[in-house]
Amino acid sequence: MGASYHQFCPVAKAMELLDERWTMLVIRELLSGSRHFNDLRRGLPRMSPSLLSKRLNHLARSGVLERRQEGREVVYELSPAGSELQAAIELLGAWGVRWIGELGDADLDPRVLMWDLHRNVDTATVPEGITVVRFDIVDAPPRLRRWWMVLTPTGVDVCDADPGHEVAATVNGSMRDLVSIWRGDRTWSSSLRRGAVTITGSTQLQHQVPIWFGPSRFATVPRPGDPDAALAS
Amino acid sequence: MGASYHQFCPVAKAMELLDERWTMLVIRELLSGSRHFNDLRRGLPRMSPSLLSKRLNHLARSGVLERRQEGREVVYELSPAGSELQAAIELLGAWGVRWIGELGDADLDPRVLMWDLHRNVDTATVPEGITVVRFDIVDAPPRLRRWWMVLTPTGVDVCDADPGHEVAATVNGSMRDLVSIWRGDRTWSSSLRRGAVTITGSTQLQHQVPIWFGPSRFATVPRPGDPDAALAS
DNA sequence: CAGTATCCCTTATGATACTG
DNA sequence: CAGTATCATAAGGGATACTG
Numbered sequence: 001m002g003a004s005y006h007q008f009c010p011v012a013k014a015m016e017l018l019d020e021r022w023t024m025l026v027i028r029e030l031l032s033g034s035r036h037f038n039d040l041r042r043g044l045p046r047m048s049p050s051l052l053s054k055r056l057n058h059l060a061r062s063g064v065l066e067r068r069q070e071g072r073e074v075v076y077e078l079s080p081a082g083s084e085l086q087a088a089i090e091l092l093g094a095w096g097v098r099w100i101g102e103l104g105d106a107d108l109d110p111r112v113l114m115w116d117l118h119r120n121v122d123t124a125t126v127p128e129g130i131t132v133v134r135f136d137i138v139d140a141p142p143r144l145r146r147w148w149m150v151l152t153p154t155g156v157d158v159c160d161a162d163p164g165h166e167v168a169a170t171v172n173g174s175m176r177d178l179v180s181i182w183r184g185d186r187t188w189s190s191s192l193r194r195g196a197v198t199i200t201g202s203t204q205l206q207h208q209v210p211i212w213f214g215p216s217r218f219a220t221v222p223r224p225g226d227p228d229a230a231l232a233s
Numbered sequence: 234m235g236a237s238y239h240q241f242c243p244v245a246k247a248m249e250l251l252d253e254r255w256t257m258l259v260i261r262e263l264l265s266g267s268r269h270f271n272d273l274r275r276g277l278p279r280m281s282p283s284l285l286s287k288r289l290n291h292l293a294r295s296g297v298l299e300r301r302q303e304g305r306e307v308v309y310e311l312s313p314a315g316s317e318l319q320a321a322i323e324l325l326g327a328w329g330v331r332w333i334g335e336l337g338d339a340d341l342d343p344r345v346l347m348w349d350l351h352r353n354v355d356t357a358t359v360p361e362g363i364t365v366v367r368f369d370i371v372d373a374p375p376r377l378r379r380w381w382m383v384l385t386p387t388g389v390d391v392c393d394a395d396p397g398h399e400v401a402a403t404v405n406g407s408m409r410d411l412v413s414i415w416r417g418d419r420t421w422s423s424s425l426r427r428g429a430v431t432i433t434g435s436t437q438l439q440h441q442v443p444i445w446f447g448p449s450r451f452a453t454v455p456r457p458g459d460p461d462a463a464l465a466s
Numbered sequence: 467c468a469g470t471a472t473c474c475c476t477t478a479t480g481a482t483a484c485t486g
Numbered sequence: 487c488a489g490t491a492t493c494a495t496a497a498g499g500g501a502t503a504c505t506g
Contacts, residue, residue: 003254004337004339004340005255005258005279005340006279006339006340006342007258007279007340007342007345008336008340008341008342008345008346008412008415008416009258009261009326009329009345009349010325010326010327010328010329010330010333010416010449010451011257011258011261011322011325011326011329012258012261012329013329013330013333013336013340014325014326014328014329014332014333015257015258015325015329016333017333018252018325019251019252019253019254019256019257020252021236021252022238023252024244024248024252025238025240025242025244025245025248028242028244046238046239046240063332080457081328081331081332081457084328084331084332085328087324088321088324088325088328089244091320091321091324092243092244092247092248092251092321093242093243093244093247094243095243095247095314095317095318095321096242096243096244096245096246096247096248097243097246098314098317099247099296099314099317100243100246100247100249100250103241103246104237106237106239107237107238107239107240107241107246108241109239109240109241112240112241112242113241116242179241182241183241183243216243218243224313224314
């Protein structure tokens with residue numbers, strides 16, 4: 001597990017652990033705030049549960065994270081060592097968004113998008129009561145096409161089935177268009193103007209939805225040929 | 234080659250390429266100044282040549298490096314994209330030296346040590362003519378025990394056979410002691426004082442050798458429990 | 467110097483189903 | 487919720503020898 005490079009170089013010793021498949025993504029999920037096994041799974045839908053379990057154990061043995069039993073729940077948390085990987089992972093993500101721009105259709109997983117969007121919402125801006133925003137991903141396979149984001153001031157839930165509450169706003173768009181907004185390759189406003197994405201609902205919500213579901217932290221990374229116009233719309 | 238994660242996340246897209254075994258070490262070698270196939274091999278002695286070739290091709294196709302034919306030589310050089318990985322790799326190395334301190338015996342490869350030492354020499358401080366420093370790695374296997382560093386103002390060569398010039402100084406020590414100095418876990422002066430390492434030669438050379446063969450760039454990274462005493466001797 | 471060509475083999479991984 | 491169990495396939499990788 002993580003075959004040795006037989007090198008004393010610190011980069012080699014670090015990579016023995018970190019270059020195992022999925023490992024950096026597990027750490028990314030933990031850095032993003034996931035703490036439970038099934039939360040991690042939602043952010044890593046293509047990773048098999050046994051492999052996730054294996055990676056978590058390995059990372060725990062290696063001192064990168066800690067596994068704690070809290071009542072009947074199990075909680076995973078980064079150790080000080082693991083938390084220190086944040087800067088490196090952010091650099092790698094910034095590098096990725098700059099230099100690996102072309103996404104294949106297979107990269108566009110609606111489950112990942114919804115999971116990312118849901119944890120980016122600033123709940124302090126959510127009104128009292130329950131606000132439901134439906135997403136219609138027009139080109140997703142049938143089972144992954146409709147999503148309901150259930151927003152309350154205390155949290156956001158992602159549902160792939162109708163939770164039964166009134167829908168306050170609906171977002172329509174293709175996976176590629178929505179992902180482009182998330183990654184910062186396009187903005188909400190330019191996409192709305194072009195009609196690539198639409199929002200239905202009250203005027204207020206049409207204004208609020210792009211704020212709640214704003215782009216990822218990597219959106220502001222300047223792109224190679226375009227030093228300071230990354231977010232020009 | 235670098236199976237897809239099926240994620241649009243920039244970290245995932247970066248790691249699809251970068252978490253393949255050996256890849257980061259190849260880039261590290263290029264960042265350290267190696268430009269030829271056989272130079273890369275010397276820094277990566279446990280990597281098979283076919284795998285190195287495969288990785289170089291993949292990195293070239295991915296735009297991380299450029300392969301150029303210069304006369305009858307082939308030169309590999311990082312592209313702008315590849316060069317931008319420097320900061321990430323340095324963070325990963327710093328993380329490694331902080332959190333992965335325990336080295337197995339198998340990590341202590343004399344070929345890597347000699348190669349690292351040789352390219353760290355500041356040739357501006359080397360006197361005219363030829364200066365040979367011999368290394369005796371007392372616990373290395375017979376074939377990897379004796380090394381000759383041939384220093385001239387224009388470059389440094391590593392030899393695993395007697396080049397025939399007079400030896401001006403000799404360094405004696407175990408792999409573990411020499412690597413500790415290289416990584417910054419110990420200093421030349423403390424190791425000399427303890428007698429773990431010895432240098433024979435003129436007084437001047439006994440002073441000069443620790444300067445020529447100084448520690449790696451990671452030596453100054455502060456260690457976890459020891460915030461600012463990393464290099465206390 | 468700069469790689470290719472083989473060749474075997476382990477082991478990593480994906481998919482799926484199932485359990486306390 | 488939090489995982490384990492099982493299985494078959496693929497392929498990644500190591501070692502070595504050889505070539506223009």
